Amino acid sequence: MMKVAMVMGSDSDYQVVERGEKILKDFGVDVEVHVISAHRTPDRAMEFAKTAEGKGIEVIIGAAGKAAHLPGVLAALTVLPVIGLPIKSSTMDGLDSLLSIVQMPKGIPVATVAIDGAENAALLAIQILSGKYPELRGKMKDYRKAMADEVIEKDKQFRIR
The missing domain is CATH 1.20.5 (Single alpha-helices involved in coiled-coils or other helix-helix interfaces)
Known part of the structure; x- marks a missing residue:
């Protein structure tokens, strides 16, 4: 079973996230979507990341805007591949989100796509999965x-x- 989780910090991010969700479904990948905030629901973020692998999730796409710590928090708590999807915010046109996601410390990688690049996040997840699913x-x-x-x-x- 090929399974990707798309986790967004706010439901307002869904208008971007849904474009990636569609691609994953078109490729036949099982996808689940969650709203989990690294700042407002940190305990849920921790529980999700720590239990994702046991639930069959193989790749996580973390979408967040502004401070955009969600992908990094998830990556710190799991060894699953995490793809960061910066969401354009009203401040700095999403550059703040991009920089928050891409600047991870050594040892906790987060692959990062373009601002609002949900399609590429989904395609990268598919490419990662393709090593196991030819x-x-x-x-x-x-x-x-x-x-x-x-x-x-x-x-x-x-x-x-």
Whole structure:
């Protein structure tokens, strides 16, 4: 069973997170979504991270804005791969979120994608899972080919003009 957890610090982050959730589901990955705040519900964050592996979760995507400590807190409490998804905030256009996530201390890595980059967070999770589930690698190749075909088709449309 391929399972990814998407954890967001606030339900207002879901408008970004849902784009990644859709990709994971399209690839046939089981995904669960949670709202857990590193600051407002730290005990829940700790419990979630410490029990995730036992519940079959294989990759965690942590989405957060502003101080954006959630992905780092989760990574500190589990050895599962954690992907940080910085959410654009009203302050600094999300740069604050990005820097909060990417600047992790040695020994506690968090892979980090672009601000509001939910699609890439999902695709990175799929690539991580593809080491264990080869069928995902084939689906990823098909996905990339479809993207390339779309660009080629758009180029043809410009040549017709």
